Amino acid sequence: AKTYDVVIVGGGAAGIATAASLLKRRATLDIAIVEPAEFHFYQPGWTMVGAGVFQPETTRHRMESVIPCGVTWIRQGAASFLPDAKEVALADGSHIGYRILVAATGLRLAWEAVPGLAESLGTHGVTSNYRYDLAPYTFRLASTMKPGRALFTQPAMPIKCAGAPQKAMYLSCDIWRSAGILGGMQVEFHNAGGVLFGVPAYVPALMTYVERYGIDLNFGSTLVAVDGPGRMATFERKGADGEVERIERGFDMLHAVPPQKPLDVIAGSPLAGAGGWIEVDPATLRHVRYPDIFALGDATNTPNAKTAAAARNQAPVVAVNVLAALKGQAPVAYYNGYGSCPLTVERGKIVLAEFGYGGALLPTFPRWVLDGTRPTRRAWFLKDRMLPPIYWHAMLKGREWLCRPKPIVPAVNEAA
Ligand code: FAD
Incomplete structure (x- = not known):
């Protein structure tokens, strides 16, 4: 089986963002994405389609257009995970090997x-x-x-x-x-x-x-x-x-x-915990039993809000920790559980929920700019005009000004 530095299973919001983030940090990495679908979907746009605000076609792009340059696209589904052999079995029966695996297969609508x-x-x-x-x-x-x-x-x-x-x-x-x-x-x-x-x-x-x-x-x-x-x-x-x-x-x-349930291919694999979701450390997103496996997005057991906003913040954490793992080092970055849910309460106004683990409020903007607990036109503008281009042109391209991975050990003298 051909072995890649990094195999990413799933080319959704989380998988593509992680590939882009890795390549931004090290352009020479040999990465493969395992993904059977013809299209990549911007699912957060579907709420707006359902209200006649967005045209459906703006929420999907062909998969090849979002897979970063230089990444090998393996255009089929993963059939099973063989973490002891460091291999993934594909739908056609062949196997591929990895040094590090990133699982980002999303969830199943039942x-x-x-x-x-x-x-x-x-x-x-x-x-x-x-x-x-x-x-x-x-x-x-x-x-x-x-x-x-x-x-x-x-x-x-x-x-x-x-x-x-x-x-x-x-x-x-x-x-x-x-x-x-x-x-x-x-x-x-x-x-x-x-x-x-x-x-x-x-x-x-x-x-x-x-x-x-x-x-x-x-x-x-x-x-x-x-x-x-x-x-x-x-x-x-x-x-x-x-x-x-x-x-x-x-x-x-x-x-x-x-x-909504875990995918069968995950629930039936050694990656799953008791509930069928991939069992990772909630901070480092590293698998609790397999140090060479990371997971992010909707497929994990972490108690954050399952959102693209969460994946946007998880991707750089996984990228940084994968690069450390490739050098045999322990994880160096952590994820604080950030997720976001723009609640469209009327056409033109949104209550912008942004929070992390334990329900801690994590607003992006100071309150005088945008108070997320109240319906505002600014939050609607963000969802309507800003977030789609941020998704396609920043998150999926590894541009991370909205979310920097936080170091596990804060530098004590940084402020001095
Ligand atoms: P997905 O984006 O679903 O991608 C999973 C990928 O894995 C897919 O491409 C799939 O084809 C692939 N895959 C599946 N099985 C296999 C296999 N066996 N092998 C290989 N690949 C496989 N989030 C927000 O941040 N804000 C919002 O306002 C918001 N609104 C939403 C509204 C709706 C109606 C919906 C449905 C979702 C919304 N979300 C929102 C949630 C957001 O879309 C998801 O949390 C996000 O897409 C998760 O990313 P993911 O990569 O984990 O999963």
């Missing part, structure tokens, strides 16, 4: 876990911004809606971009408000979890919009079945006595977010 959902998507008013081809249908439904009932669902955590289920709801409500039909709408949010947003600092601003739009909040309410033609959604809710009750709700529009 559409099949909700009976009736997969076959209803794209028809009967059933949609989801979690798929490239369906986000435009969300906008079509919202913009042609007649007064009626709209349901928005959120599955159990962890999910990628935990704010995205409610972003779709607020932007749809804003469309109905502009069209003058909001008063005739019954809008329900069914969240399997128990809170509107995991970091309390952002909840008051969100609650203002829940009230303004007249949204009926249902916590501990899990979507368990969909009957598209009958336009009926079934939810399971645990009562205070622990009894599970089933509730049926008719709908004119259903925005469903599927349960």
Whole structure:
């Protein structure tokens, strides 16, 4: 098997950013990316597609256009991981070897876990911004809606971009408000979890919009079945006595977010921990059992918000630590859990959640420039105009002015 200095499995947000970051630091590295897909997607844009703000085509680029120059693209999926042999088995049965492996395979959307959902998507008013081809249908439904009932669902955590289920709801409500039909709408949010947003600092601003739009909040309410033609959604809710009750709700529009699981190829591999996610140190992103393996992005067990913003901050940490590992040294950089979720509360305004491990607030800007706990036009401008070019032209190119890897041992005399 051919052996590379670094093999990166997955050419999504995390994998491409890591390859670019490594090459920026050492241009001569021999890197291979294992990735079967024809397209690379900017998934954070799908919320905007679902509101008619972005055109879908702007959220996807051909894979070859984002793979950095000089990197070998192995255009197939990884079939299994053989960490003891330092090899990855590919879909065609061949093997490749590595000195260091970076796993960045993302997560799996488990559409099949909700009976009736997969076959209803794209028809009967059933949609989801979690798929490239369906986000435009969300906008079509919202913009042609007649007064009626709209349901928005959120599955159990962890999910990628935990704010995205409610972003779709607020932007749809804003469309109905502009069209003058909001008063005739019954809008329900069914969240399997128990809170509107995991970091309390952002909840008051969100609650203002829940009230303004007249949204009926249902916590501990899990979507368990969909009957598209009958336009009926079934939810399971645990009562205070622990009894599970089933509730049926008719709908004119259903925005469903599927349960999210580790990929089978990861869960069945030695890389996985108990829950099936890749088990890495939350600070160094190095595998807890295999020192020559690192992982980042949605595939890991780290308790940060699974976002592209997290991957943007993880990539340079992994790059620096991979270069150290290639020299046989211990990790030298750490990740603080930064993740970000721009909550689109209305067209033109965003509550910009930015936080790290333990829910610590980690705002990029001083409060007088941009207060993330309040809805602001500046945060909308950032999401609408700044973040897409930052993603394509900075994050995926190894330009890291927004996120410098922090040294594990802070230099004590640095300030002096
Ligand atoms: P992905 O980008 O999903 O990439 C995984 C890659 O691995 C894919 O290219 C896939 O083809 C490849 N792969 C899969 N299996 C294999 C295999 N066996 N072998 C090789 N390759 C494989 N984040 C934000 O920061 N802000 C937002 O506002 C935001 N909004 C979002 C809204 C929606 C609707 C969605 C769906 C996501 C949103 N996100 C947001 C989350 C963000 O898109 C993800 O967290 C990010 O893409 C994770 O990067 P990743 O590289 O880990 O996974």
